[in-house]
Amino acid sequence: VGKTMTAIIATAQNMKLGRCKRPLVLCTKPTIKKNWEAEFKELFPNIKLNILGNLGAEVKFDGNIEDNTITICSYQALENIWYNKETVKELLDTLYSVSDKDTKNKIEFSKKTDTARQQEKLKEDVEKMLGQAQKGNKQKYTFEQLGFDHITVDEAHNFKNLFNNAKAYNEKGASYNVEGGSSSDRGARLFLATQYILSKNNNRNVYLLSATPFTNKPLEVFNMFSYIAKDMLDSLHCNNVHQFIETFAEMRAVDLVNDQNEIVTRDVCIGFKNKDVLYHLRDKFMMMRKGKESELRRPNKHTVKVVLTPTPEQMDIINSADDLLSNTDKKGAEVLQRINIVRNATLSPDIALNNFEVTPDDLINNSPKLKFIAEAIKEQHKYDPMARQIIYSPRGVKFFPKIKEYFVKNKIFKPDEVAIIDGSTNEDMIAEYIDQFNDKDGKLRLIIGSSTINEGVNLNTYSTTLYLPFTDWNPTQHQQVEGRIWRSGNKYKDCRIVVPLLQNSSDPFMFQKLATKIERINDLMYSDSGDSFIDPEELNADEQRLALITSPAKKAKAFVHFERKNLNKQKDDLVARKESVEHLLDQKKSVESSITYYEKDVESLSKQIKETEENFPKDEKGKPIIPQNNWTYNGQVERLKNYKKYLSEYKDKLKKINSTIKNREYDIEGEDNPEILDNRIKKYLISIFIVFFIYCYTVFF
Numbered sequence: 001v002g003k004t005m006t007a008i009i010a011t012a013q014n015m016k017l018g019r020c021k022r023p024l025v026l027c028t029k030p031t032i033k034k035n036w037e038a039e040f041k042e043l044f045p046n047i048k049l050n051i052l053g054n055l056g057a058e059v060k061f062d063g064n065i066e067d068n069t070i071t072i073c074s075y076q077a078l079e080n081i082w083y084n085k086e087t088v089k090e091l092l093d094t095l096y097s098v099s100d101k102d103t104k105n106k107i108e109f110s111k112k113t114d115t116a117r118q119q120e121k122l123k124e125d126v127e128k129m130l131g132q133a134q135k136g137n138k139q140k141y142t143f144e145q146l147g148f149d150h151i152t153v154d155e156a157h158n159f160k161n162l163f164n165n166a167k168a169y170n171e172k173g174a175s176y177n178v179e180g181g182s183s184s185d186r187g188a189r190l191f192l193a194t195q196y197i198l199s200k201n202n203n204r205n206v207y208l209l210s211a212t213p214f215t216n217k218p219l220e221v222f223n224m225f226s227y228i229a230k231d232m233l234d235s236l237h238c239n240n241v242h243q244f245i246e247t248f249a250e251m252r253a254v255d256l257v258n259d260q261n262e263i264v265t266r267d268v269c270i271g272f273k274n275k276d277v278l279y280h281l282r283d284k285f286m287m288m289r290k291g292k293e294s295e296l297r298r299p300n301k302h303t304v305k306v307v308l309t310p311t312p313e314q315m316d317i318i319n320s321a322d323d324l325l326s327n328t329d330k331k332g333a334e335v336l337q338r339i340n341i342v343r344n345a346t347l348s349p350d351i352a353l354n355n356f357e358v359t360p361d362d363l364i365n366n367s368p369k370l371k372f373i374a375e376a377i378k379e380q381h382k383y384d385p386m387a388r389q390i391i392y393s394p395r396g397v398k399f400f401p402k403i404k405e406y407f408v409k410n411k412i413f414k415p416d417e418v419a420i421i422d423g424s425t426n427e428d429m430i431a432e433y434i435d436q437f438n439d440k441d442g443k444l445r446l447i448i449g450s451s452t453i454n455e456g457v458n459l460n461t462y463s464t465t466l467y468l469p470f471t472d473w474n475p476t477q478h479q480q481v482e483g484r485i486w487r488s489g490n491k492y493k494d495c496r497i498v499v500p501l502l503q504n505s506s507d508p509f510m511f512q513k514l515a516t517k518i519e520r521i522n523d524l525m526y527s528d529s530g531d532s533f534i535d536p537e538e539l540n541a542d543e544q545r546l547a548l549i550t551s552p553a554k555k556a557k558a559f560v561h562f563e564r565k566n567l568n569k570q571k572d573d574l575v576a577r578k579e580s581v582e583h584l585l586d587q588k589k590s591v592e593s594s595i596t597y598y599e600k601d602v603e604s605l606s607k608q609i610k611e612t613e614e615n616f617p618k619d620e621k622g623k624p625i626i627p628q629n630n631w632t633y634n635g636q637v638e639r640l641k642n643y644k645k646y647l648s649e650y651k652d653k654l655k656k657i658n659s660t661i662k663n664r665e666y667d668i669e670g671e672d673n674p675e676i677l678d679n680r681i682k683k684y685l686i687s688i689f690i691v692f693f694i695y696c697y698t699v700f701f
Contacts, residue, residue: 020150027154133188156208
């Protein structure tokens, strides 16, 4: 929260301290004037601003930037800036070391790899990414010419697709592939820009702003840190994406509900390991502030989940998609096609079938979700005519005019009380809609928005309800969209996020995805206060995913499967506990035996040495005079010294073993006695067998 203001103040302070003279701010086009220019002028009216858009032909600019001025551009400005030859070579070296595919050799561009072919392959990969950054770049200006020495990137998560795959190995030597989204041209351009700024400014002067810096993918985590923390990544021996994945990503086979509401096992990243190091990296380069921590006043948020029954037409579409999948050999493409059909069907059967001939009334009435939302909006408007409401959906955009027509035709709203904001809406019109929506005297009461409004658009002043009829893959997108109304400055005490869900549809699959992703995000973004970055209770995905499956057979199979999995986990925990107890007891027994052995040896050898000394002549003080070359006696003394050393070491080992038993809270004489644990394990095995029998019955009968 408060990202823009924080960045503005920090940038101005860096200028005052002499750390930079020509800062650059990159942001989305709609936010240049509305957010950045307006807030800069309000906070620091004496600082000159260069509003240069995308540095294209429409901007009058001679290529000269004055010192102690701040330049604000859109992301597209990077398409017009390049580097001189010497800088390109330096950046090429940096890019090569980060994308190095040889996880066993930490190499720079100038060093040799194991084989000439391997080196050539690495060079090809690096030049490919450099080509991405250069592709379509008009090279109107150079960074050296413009003199930018500080860069701030708003909504930086838009650049999270940089490196898109990695091959790594776990502790047992097994390999696995970690894949992300496709590498983006703008990601490659920003990487070069940030490395240039860092290299010229003592690894400083790069700010990335985001409420959701990454989702759940370890590749995205590495990508975002690569922009700002390469020096520290190198110091951690995470010189490249592959080493980072091996060091921090924890891979495991887990059971998931797939898009057909069936249980499948997949290798996925379930979290992060070596967390102390990762948290140190996070805390050094990230400043996280939640609304609660910043003490900003926001309305009370209420997430309302409504479970609806699908129509027969929706079930026909879903079932026909099942048939399409089972009868094709092109599994990969057809799976994606099927998922899209089914997901669109949960929103609207007409949208799934692309039935644009449908009337506005039929479009709404044929969709349980849209019908529920329409009725809710109508009732809310009757109750509070001043309230603003939003429908957000990244799908079915071309049907938005029909949804608007429904509200107008049924006299719920007047034509000028409903606005559509999508990718075709120009920037000036978006700004006008925002002003009307947030103005107490403005006419707008309902906005129907696509992904165009999920960031950088503040619609909060008089908003009461946000409707999300389409479940997104990404929980951070859910959070971004919530931020359109759930933010400081909302005049209402309460706001509602309404999430309609469809029984026996792809919604359980989507909730499974959300549950997994929320767990991974919170694993990395966990704060010292114990607060989760995303509150999993808002989505309650684990509980909802089974509740939404209404097919008796599928629900029975899913329930029995998860019950069997739960029993197996408890049994495995007991087996692991028993093995740990037995291992500690075996160690303790062995150490105690060694202690007894060396105690006897020390006692016996001490007695022998004493008897030997009694036969030696004595000095005036009565002490034995040891002959210089008495090898027998000297050998006895040396062995006694070693025995005492060994005895001390074994006693230390025994203390550590007892401490481990205490720390792990093992009740060796009670419930953690191996015999008692063994009996409990046998009971679980019987229960698992019974549940497995029931599972087989549900599958085959």
